[in-house]
Amino acid sequence: MCKVKLLILLLISSSLFSCSSSPVQSKHSFSLDYIGGAEDGLIFSNLLTSYLNDYSLFNPSSRLMIKASITHEQDLYITNVDNTSDREKIKSTITLSIFDQLNDCNIFHYKSSENQFYVITDTVNYTSNNIAIEQIKFRNNEALIQKLIPHIVDIEVNCLDE
Numbered sequence: 001m002c003k004v005k006l007l008i009l010l011l012i013s014s015s016l017f018s019c020s021s022s023p024v025q026s027k028h029s030f031s032l033d034y035i036g037g038a039e040d041g042l043i044f045s046n047l048l049t050s051y052l053n054d055y056s057l058f059n060p061s062s063r064l065m066i067k068a069s070i071t072h073e074q075d076l077y078i079t080n081v082d083n084t085s086d087r088e089k090i091k092s093t094i095t096l097s098i099f100d101q102l103n104d105c106n107i108f109h110y111k112s113s114e115n116q117f118y119v120i121t122d123t124v125n126y127t128s129n130n131i132a133i134e135q136i137k138f139r140n141n142e143a144l145i146q147k148l149i150p151h152i153v154d155i156e157v158n159c160l161d162e
Contacts, residue, residue, distance in 0.1 A: 028155060029058060029059035030057055030152070031059060031063075031064065032058070032060075032065070032068075033065050035069065036069065037070055041069075043137070044145075047142060048145055063100060064157070067096070068097075069094070070141070073091045087117040087118060088117060088133075089115060089117040090140065091113055091114070093111070094110075094113075096109070098155065100159065105159035106160050108152065108160070110151060112148065113144075115140075116140060
């Protein structure tokens with residue numbers, strides 16, 4: 001009897017999951033312009049393309065083009081007076097605009113930043129500093145893109161006054 005109940009519950013749950021729709025439904029798709037910045041720009045471009053594809057928002061032939069730039073700033077961050085836990089703060093900032101190629105105007109501007117820090121190791125010989133920097137930049141990129149997606153899903157295609 002227990003097996004029958006479990007099978008019925010499995011059937012009900014599978015039918016509910018099969019009827020669910022994707023969380024993001026957008027009436028627009030976007031193309032992506034070249035993002036400069038050498039390796040940082042390439043990583044950001046690949047992540048942005050991946051996220052747009054995941055949400056069905058990417059179309060290379062779309063009239064709405066995303067133009068973006070990303071910067072990463074590093075700054076020493078000392079937490080206490082005796083300097084026992086020096087940290088380096090990494091601030092990643094994206095500046096993004098969406099350009100309507102049909103009407104030849106910008107329809108959206110966005111700027112956001114994300115901060116993280118890591119504890120600096122004593123010597124230059126440790127590669128952990130470099131690995132921490134790369135991981136933090138990557139996580140900042142992901143966080144910035146995840147904050148961006150809800151803003152562009154239901155965007156209105158109206159030219160901005162500049």
